[in-house]
Amino acid sequence: MPARIEDVATHAGASIKTVSRVLNGLPSVRPKLRARIEASIRALNYIPNPSARSLAGNRSYLIALLYDNPTAGSNYIMELIVGVLMACKNTPYHAVLHPFESSDDPVAAIDGFVAxxxxxxxxxxxxxxxxxxxxxxxDQLDIRYSTISSKSGRTCLDVGFDERKAAAEIVRHLVELGHRRIGHITGLKGHGARTWRLNGYRDALHDAGIDFDASLVVEGDFTFASGIAGAKQLLDLPKAPTAIFAGNDDMACATVREAYERKLSVPGDLSVCGFDDTPAALLMSPELTTAHQPCRAMGRLAVEHVLNSIGSPVIRKKVQVPYRVQQRDSTAEPKSR
Amino acid sequence: MPARIEDVATHAGASIKTVSRVLNGLPSVRPKLRARIEASIRALNYIPNPSARSLAGNRSYLIALLYDNPTAGSNYIMELIVGVLMACKNTPYHAVLHPFESSDDPVAAIDGFVAxxxxxxxxxxxxxxxxxxxxxxxDQLDIRYSTISSKSGRTCLDVGFDERKAAAEIVRHLVELGHRRIGHITGLKGHGARTWRLNGYRDALHDAGIDFDASLVVEGDFTFASGIAGAKQLLDLPKAPTAIFAGNDDMACATVREAYERKLSVPGDLSVCGFDDTPAALLMSPELTTAHQPCRAMGRLAVEHVLNSIGSPVIRKKVQVPYRVQQRDSTAEPKSR
DNA sequence: GTCAAATGTTCCAGCGCTGTCATTTCGCGA
DNA sequence: TCGCGAAATGACAGCGCTGGAACATTTGAC
Known part of the structure; x- marks a missing residue:
């Protein structure tokens, strides 16, 4: 049977309540007593019983991670989970994963989950x-939350990175290589990522003094299939682009596939870049130039910030983590300049 | 304030204990009363307080998922997690993820985690x-466990699939295409997957009446880098293989890369197949022929079986789930036969 | 119709901790 | 040295549920 708080109290010659105070980091315990109690805790290898704690304190010590049901290869979520778990490690909190379809009634899903x-x-x-x-x-339920890369302004606390700047940096890289006709396959409408990356694309063109050409921007939805369709559309253009910036890595992979189907070499005949730096980016041949999305750091920060905000009034702020553009082998100078 | 068991009892005109029996599926409640109580539970939208339940019943309702700290792109674990979460959905159990380094002292890690x-x-x-x-x-701690694809015979309850047969099927597919010189890049020593897949390779060769050639089997460790090294070694052979069966998809991707470096076309000059069917298998060009590993199903089954075994004596058995060989575009007839 | 066995129900204590509030101790100035 | 207010400490109830024992009711055999 594991040690209980009572055992610690007896061992340290203090009252149960005082031990509880030490455990919860409350003030009003003299340093000397505190040290003695901490020693007893270590000596007895005491770990508070989480259920008893939750019941008595009316707290769950739970952080929920809500995400869309991952269809396949959701490396994004996996990395986020790793970050979240790491951040919980040295806290009494513990993470509960809750994947749920965005197609279901999300508010009802939340209510059920919260209950x-x-x-x-x-x-x-x-x-x-x-x-x-x-x-x-x-907010109604008075539950603090933090969002990852939310496009909603009303979010309580958002962790993300400057996708617009990252996208611009990628496109600038293409411009610097000498590309002037650069295509873009967008992400799914409604996603912040779509807007930010598209805007970054436009920013870079603007900065380079290249006129925006609407025919070079085609709709995608982050899936491989939509990447194929988008690449076809771009490569069928009378004056096809010499480089394509896909809104994510899956669509970039699709673009490479479509190029190969047309016997175009990458990056010889067509430069391709993606966004996210999924594991596939390194497995592809050639390795994909892409922007690395710092998922673990975002997960960790989201936890740290949201835990800080428990018990405090709602704060609204945005936190940005550094990103990294990975220049690899799928981009090169255009053949004819 | 949410409803408590007492509210349900009052509402149904029964005692608290009887409601508790209904909640825990215990016998000794007349169908009529049981139905009335169940109706009250629904009417009051009652959900038992998990902490109180755990505390009073001295149970945690927790299932731990122990895995190695995923370095990157661990789609395998992600899918397993999805399966595990799905299986927990309609039980009072709930999953705790615990990634931990296999390099640390695992027994100490377990003790800490269990405590x-x-x-x-x-x-x-x-x-x-x-x-x-x-x-x-x-076993000492009297905690029931199930393993996924364990190679250890002493495991209490193992869920896996017939990797040996799957590997043999893949290699047979190569043989049927006309390949006679088929290389293999093995997995990491110590992993069951390495042995099973290698044995499957040998089985298929044997069945086809092809002599085993030790020079066609090179050591890998499941990483991309080891795949590059392995592919180099095989393609440098005086009589290079016309097909390479890599021990997993990452190494298969590496083999494709190495082929491209040497201006060999895949599958024209070299057929390549992998194992696992990671998301990258579909993103690659060409799409990878590989064996689909049914991770979700394995996760689900592991949960179901291990929950059944709680409170019962240890049972030792192996459960196998069906797999699927995915024939795609990275394999074709050898050029010269 | 009777009685014992079987079935179903109620009562009560207590799981291990925290919150409230009463009590003790301490530090400091007079 | 004493007295006082503030800080430190402790006693106790109770969080919501389950387990076991005692009690009540039903069932079935004769």
Missing amino acids: RHRPEAVILVPPHANNVELLQRL | RHRPEAVILVPPHANNVELLQRL
Whole structure:
């Protein structure tokens, strides 16, 4: 049987309540007693019983991670999870994963989930992070949350990185290589990522004094299939682009595939870049030039910030983590300049 | 304030204890009363307080998923997690993820984890699933566990699929295309996957009446880098193979890369197949022929079986799920036959 | 119709901790 | 040295549920 708080109290010659104070980092314990109690805790290898703690304190010590049901290869979520778990490690909090379809009624899903687990904090990933109704419901329930890369302004606390600047940096890299006709396959409408990356693309063109050509921007939805369609559309253009900036890595892979189908070499005949730096970016041949999305850091920060905000009034702020553009082998000078 | 068990009892005109029996599926409640109580539960939208339940019943309702700290792109774990979460959905159990380095002292790590969370069941993924010391410790602690694809015979309950047969099927596919010189890049020593896949390779050669040629089998460790090294070694052979069966998809991707470096076309000059069917297999050009590893199903089954075994004596059995060989575009007839 | 066995129900204590509030101790100035 | 207010400490109830024992009711055999 593991040690209980009572055992620690006896061992340290203090009262249960005082031990509790030490455990919870409350003030009003003299340093000397505190040290003695801490020693007893270590000596007895005492670990508070989480259930008893939750019950008595009416707290769950739970952080929920809400994300869309991953279809396949959601490396993004996996990395985020790693970051979240790492951040929880040295806290009494513990993460509960809750994947759920954005197609279901999200507010009802939240209500059910909250009733069941009573999380003290929630972390939301797009698309849920963009769902204003959902965020409002959480505010109503007085549950602190932080979002990852939310495009919604009303978010309580958002962690992300400057996707617009990263996209611009990628496109600038293409411009510097000598490309003038640069295509873009966009992400899915409604996602912040779509807008930011598209805007970054436009920024870079503008900075380089290249006129925006609407025919060089085609609609995608972040899937491989949409990348194929987008690449076809761009490469069928009377004056095809010499480089394509795809809105994410999957669509970039699709673009490479379509280029190969047309016997175009990458990067010889066509430069391709993606966005996200998924593991596939390194497995591809050639390795994909892309922007590295710092998922682990974002997960970690989301946890740290949201835990800080528990018990405090709602703060609204945006936190940005550094990103990195990975120049690899899928981009090169255009053949004819 | 949410409803408590007492409210349900009052509402249904029964005692608290009887409601508790209904909640826990215990016998000794007349169908009529049971139905009335169930109606009250729904009417009041009652959900038992998990902390109170755990505290009073001295149970945690926790299933731990132990895995190695994923370096990157661990789609395998992600899919497993999805399966595990799905299986927990309609049980009172809830999953705790615990990634930890296999290089640390695993037994100490387990002891710490168990002390903190007191999981009622544990699911282990390789390499931890192969760690006999770890499994013994869990037996000592009287914690039921199930393993995924463990190569250890002493495992309590293992969920996997017939990797040997799957590998043989892949190699047979190459043989049927007309290949006679088929190379193999192995997995990391110590992993069951390495042995099973290698044995499957040998089985298929044997069945086809092709003599085993040790020079066609080179050491890999499941990483991309080792795949490059392995492919180099095989393609440098005086009589290079016309097809390479890599021990996993990452090494297959590396083989494709190395082929491209040498201006060999895939599958024209060299057929390549992998194993696992990671998302990258579909993003590659050409799409990779590979064996689909049914991770979700394995995660789900592991949960279901291990939950059944809680409270019962240890059962030792192996459960196998169906796999699927995905024939795609990275394999074709050899050029010269 | 009777009685014992079987089935179903109620009562009560207590799981291990925290919150409230009463009590003790301390530090400091007079 | 004493007295006082503030800080430190402790006693106790109770969080919501389950387990076991005691009690009540039903069932079935004769």
